[in-house]
Amino acid sequence: MAGHTRPARGMRDFLPEDTRRREYVARIVEVVYRRYGFEPLETPALENIETLTGKYGEEGNQLIFKVLRRGEHEASGETDLALRYDLTVPLARVVAEYRGTLPRFFKRYQIQPVWRADRPARGRFREFYQCDVDAIGSRSMVVEAEVCSAVTDVLLGLGFAEFDVKINHRRVLSGLLTASGVPESLHATALVALDKLDKIGLEGVERELHDRGVPQGPNGRFLGPWQELLPLWHGTPDRSQANAKSIATLRTILAGDQSALEGVSELESIFKYAAATTAAAHLRFDATLARGLAYYTGAIMEIAVADLAGSLGGGGRYDGLIGMFLGENVPACGFSLGFERILVVMTERKMFPPGLETAAADVMLTLFDDEGIPDTLGLAADLRRAGARVDVYPEPDKLGKQFKYAASRAVRFVTVTGGDERAQGLVTVKDMQSGQQTSVPRPEIARWIAAHIGRGSTPEEAPAPAAGRADV
Amino acid sequence: MAGHTRPARGMRDFLPEDTRRREYVARIVEVVYRRYGFEPLETPALENIETLTGKYGEEGNQLIFKVLRRGEHEASGETDLALRYDLTVPLARVVAEYRGTLPRFFKRYQIQPVWRADRPARGRFREFYQCDVDAIGSRSMVVEAEVCSAVTDVLLGLGFAEFDVKINHRRVLSGLLTASGVPESLHATALVALDKLDKIGLEGVERELHDRGVPQGPNGRFLGPWQELLPLWHGTPDRSQANAKSIATLRTILAGDQSALEGVSELESIFKYAAATTAAAHLRFDATLARGLAYYTGAIMEIAVADLAGSLGGGGRYDGLIGMFLGENVPACGFSLGFERILVVMTERKMFPPGLETAAADVMLTLFDDEGIPDTLGLAADLRRAGARVDVYPEPDKLGKQFKYAASRAVRFVTVTGGDERAQGLVTVKDMQSGQQTSVPRPEIARWIAAHIGRGSTPEEAPAPAAGRADV
Numbered sequence: 001m002a003g004h005t006r007p008a009r010g011m012r013d014f015l016p017e018d019t020r021r022r023e024y025v026a027r028i029v030e031v032v033y034r035r036y037g038f039e040p041l042e043t044p045a046l047e048n049i050e051t052l053t054g055k056y057g058e059e060g061n062q063l064i065f066k067v068l069r070r071g072e073h074e075a076s077g078e079t080d081l082a083l084r085y086d087l088t089v090p091l092a093r094v095v096a097e098y099r100g101t102l103p104r105f106f107k108r109y110q111i112q113p114v115w116r117a118d119r120p121a122r123g124r125f126r127e128f129y130q131c132d133v134d135a136i137g138s139r140s141m142v143v144e145a146e147v148c149s150a151v152t153d154v155l156l157g158l159g160f161a162e163f164d165v166k167i168n169h170r171r172v173l174s175g176l177l178t179a180s181g182v183p184e185s186l187h188a189t190a191l192v193a194l195d196k197l198d199k200i201g202l203e204g205v206e207r208e209l210h211d212r213g214v215p216q217g218p219n220g221r222f223l224g225p226w227q228e229l230l231p232l233w234h235g236t237p238d239r240s241q242a243n244a245k246s247i248a249t250l251r252t253i254l255a256g257d258q259s260a261l262e263g264v265s266e267l268e269s270i271f272k273y274a275a276a277t278t279a280a281a282h283l284r285f286d287a288t289l290a291r292g293l294a295y296y297t298g299a300i301m302e303i304a305v306a307d308l309a310g311s312l313g314g315g316g317r318y319d320g321l322i323g324m325f326l327g328e329n330v331p332a333c334g335f336s337l338g339f340e341r342i343l344v345v346m347t348e349r350k351m352f353p354p355g356l357e358t359a360a361a362d363v364m365l366t367l368f369d370d371e372g373i374p375d376t377l378g379l380a381a382d383l384r385r386a387g388a389r390v391d392v393y394p395e396p397d398k399l400g401k402q403f404k405y406a407a408s409r410a411v412r413f414v415t416v417t418g419g420d421e422r423a424q425g426l427v428t429v430k431d432m433q434s435g436q437q438t439s440v441p442r443p444e445i446a447r448w449i450a451a452h453i454g455r456g457s458t459p460e461e462a463p464a465p466a467a468g469r470a471d472v
Numbered sequence: 473m474a475g476h477t478r479p480a481r482g483m484r485d486f487l488p489e490d491t492r493r494r495e496y497v498a499r500i501v502e503v504v505y506r507r508y509g510f511e512p513l514e515t516p517a518l519e520n521i522e523t524l525t526g527k528y529g530e531e532g533n534q535l536i537f538k539v540l541r542r543g544e545h546e547a548s549g550e551t552d553l554a555l556r557y558d559l560t561v562p563l564a565r566v567v568a569e570y571r572g573t574l575p576r577f578f579k580r581y582q583i584q585p586v587w588r589a590d591r592p593a594r595g596r597f598r599e600f601y602q603c604d605v606d607a608i609g610s611r612s613m614v615v616e617a618e619v620c621s622a623v624t625d626v627l628l629g630l631g632f633a634e635f636d637v638k639i640n641h642r643r644v645l646s647g648l649l650t651a652s653g654v655p656e657s658l659h660a661t662a663l664v665a666l667d668k669l670d671k672i673g674l675e676g677v678e679r680e681l682h683d684r685g686v687p688q689g690p691n692g693r694f695l696g697p698w699q700e701l702l703p704l705w706h707g708t709p710d711r712s713q714a715n716a717k718s719i720a721t722l723r724t725i726l727a728g729d730q731s732a733l734e735g736v737s738e739l740e741s742i743f744k745y746a747a748a749t750t751a752a753a754h755l756r757f758d759a760t761l762a763r764g765l766a767y768y769t770g771a772i773m774e775i776a777v778a779d780l781a782g783s784l785g786g787g788g789r790y791d792g793l794i795g796m797f798l799g800e801n802v803p804a805c806g807f808s809l810g811f812e813r814i815l816v817v818m819t820e821r822k823m824f825p826p827g828l829e830t831a832a833a834d835v836m837l838t839l840f841d842d843e844g845i846p847d848t849l850g851l852a853a854d855l856r857r858a859g860a861r862v863d864v865y866p867e868p869d870k871l872g873k874q875f876k877y878a879a880s881r882a883v884r885f886v887t888v889t890g891g892d893e894r895a896q897g898l899v900t901v902k903d904m905q906s907g908q909q910t911s912v913p914r915p916e917i918a919r920w921i922a923a924h925i926g927r928g929s930t931p932e933e934a935p936a937p938a939a940g941r942a943d944v
Contacts, residue, residue, distance in 0.1 A: 077549025276850025378748025
């Protein structure tokens with residue numbers, strides 16, 4: 001009967017240390033998003049299959065996990081349900097289904113797993129969490145400014161210090177491509193090439209554009225506008241100054257292109273609105289930011305962390321998607337944090353609070369003999385009431401073995417309450433870090449432990465540092 | 473393109489007020505279980521189909537959601553994956569897969585959804601959460617005492633005051649049935665009848681036993697032992713006294729039945745060990761408690777709340793199940809809280825903290841004009857830093873409309889910072905509950921708001937009351 005004990009292909013078991021890390025990140029995200037007035041939403045893992053099919057293109061369709069019909073229909077091989085593939089289609093469904101009861105400006109966050117039958121690879125799983133925040137119902141750039149600020153607070157709360165919230169605008173990008181002579185039919189192709197600028201440089205992008213049949217621009221170069229915009233950041237220590245210079249340069253380059261200029265004004269509003277928020281120190285106009293997804297219609301954003309390839313999340317305005325079930329346009333702006341990526345980076349960089357990953361308890365109580373058990377469980381009750389996480393070794397055993405077990409569990413304090421201690425009304429506590437042993441009167445032990453583990457003892461319960469660290 | 477916006481049959485969307493309630497309960501459960509040294513575990517929603525089939529009987533098998541194979545195999549109608557049906561089989565799989573790395577005494581809690589293709593009915597869903605706690609690796613009754621105490625603290629933390637943690641023992645039950653003349657082959661049948669005692673009374677149970685062909689007992693009655701045990705509780709205000717009397721009576725009735733007497737000793741140990749814990753005021757021996765599931769091997773427990781039919785959870789010792797993938801017996805004792813049931817009862821009884829369900833924010837900032845937006849978002853940043861949940865009305869609009877919106881969202885405080893206020897360095901705050909309006913100097917507003925919403929403002933962030941209320 002052995003075997004078959006591995007998780008399914010591309011899926012993961014999260015043992016306690018994994019789960020604690022994941023919860024730590026999720027809690028900080030939640031606390032910050034709540035401070036911005038975003039509300040939690042949860043939707044079912046299974047959706048009617050028609051809800052999902054046709055929403056993710058041909059390739060996406062193939063990656064959807066489909067559920068067999070049950071009972072008499074099972075043999076037919078037909079499917080009627082499918083596993084959630086992202087959090088956006090369920091949101092669109094919810095917005096349509098409850099439009100009568102949802103607030104006019106519906107702001108929700110959602111942290112739930114999605115499932116994709118992708119070929120598993122390093123860092124790519126078939127079950128993974130998405131962490132989305134979306135504000136629905138307003139075209140105001142206040143929404144973009146708030147989203148950028150919220151995402152900034154999340155990253156600061158998680159302990160990231162050096163990062164950019166890169167920002168661009170679809171209509172600005174479109175205007176720049178037109179200005180450089182790329183016909184609209186080739187904009188999508190050109191964006192794909194532009195997206196690689198980080199990796200292959202300006203010349204590489206120009207070569208690729210040439211290979212893809214994009215005609216040369218006005219001055220014999222493809223990327224004239226970008227060659228004007230990118231140097232604005234060289235040797236410009238002041239971010240807001242560089243952003244302002246970029247806006248001015250964009251206005252010159254895009255003169256006469258009404259749609260693109262509206263995009264420039266929107267970017268300018270975002271910079272202006274966010275000036276007194278934590279986002280101001282991180283926002284950075286990036287003329288090369290394109291974001292792959294076709295559905296963005298306005299501002300687009302992406303997080304770039306110093307010394308880290310790839311992003312920790314991205315988002316933007318997409319006014320056409322949320323209304324898919326309503327048959328109308330519904331303004332929306334959202335951001336998706338790369339939850340799994342953030343976990344990998346934070347683990348690699350050891351950004352979790354000490355003790356979070358290893359210790360399941362602050363104190364372990366040893367058991368000396370059967371007679372002592374009721375007293376020891378009473379002691380456990382007192383310590384727990386004082387806020388400590390308390391493990392009780394479940395059976396009387398050699399003390400050495402119990403201490404060894406506590407050490408293997410990274411528990412900081414171990415108590416001994418043998419017959420002698422009980423007779424004298426004392427509890428012996430050993431600090432497993434320093435090796436020091438102390439005798440504490442029984443009535444004082446709860447206060448002693450609470451003081452030594454610090455208030456708000458458990459890392460999981462500690463108030464999320466979001467607000468505090470956001471000051472940094 | 474309209475239509476198809478309902479959740480799938482038997483599944484639920486959890487809008488913000490639902491989600492906040494669910495999180496509130498989950499957080500208290502987590503905090504309490506952590507104080508007992510239980511660690512969080514999460515397993516994938518999808519399991520290899522062989523992991524689940526054959527584990528839940530024929531009826532269970534039919535209720536498993538099965539996932540179609542993908543790609544070239546899709547047309548075959550074959551399935552290779554299935555959705556998690558409970559949290560016990562995944563736990564058994566995890567214990568087998570990571571036996572080399574898990575601690576000797578593995579104590580985990582797990583709060584995750586499961587899926588069953590049951591016919592939906594009132595209170596019965598096809599996706600619902602289970603909330604399990606299990607301690608693996610020890611046969612000591614310390615484990616039972618700890619589990620009972622943890623469950624008690626959870627209920628106290630949630631705000632339940634009057635409840636019993638009913639307890640019985642499979643080997644005691646077996647001994648009582650033998651003592652009343654029921655042959656072992658009919659024990660299972662008799663337990664089913666006994667389980668109905670609450671509903672149909674002693675006579676009803678006897679009639680049912682007769683109908684099922686159970687022979688009459690020694691004194692011409694089926695339920696002699698129970699008729700001795702049940703009255704011990706009549707007019708006995710002292711719980712520990714009644715439990716002690718029950719133990720003594722059981723010893724008399726079961727004299728000579730070694731296996732049953734061991735069960736009695738285990739119950740006695742649990743009462744003794746838990747005497748100084750919060751469980752002592754709630755533990756109650758119940759000779760009629762049987763619990764349906766066949767896999768229990770020792771103590772069994774169930775929560776009964778005053779004035780509430782049915783239980784809020786149950787559990788017990790099951791030494792044969794966790795080793796299913798290992799091919800050996802692994803001692804285990806666990807408890808499953810009825811997460812969905814608890815939510816229903818707490819909602820009906822209005823046990824959630826005020827404001828938890830309705831308000832998405834503590835403060836809403838109005839927008840007067842475009843010029844004021846940067847200041848207002850700076851104000852929002854200050855208030856958030858002070859711990860408040862702050863919503864910003866996203867676009868300048870008539871003030872009346874903005875106030876109406878705040879009222880519809882149950883937001884307590886609304887600020888106005890028009891041109892006059894900004895010129896004078898003031899913020900006008902309206903308390904939507906009292907109607908009172910106050911002008912607060914801008915540098916003092918963050919402290920003012922923090923003081924008026926109370927520290928640890930948001931119900932979701934408030935420290936779980938588990939430890940505190942457990943004193944009640």
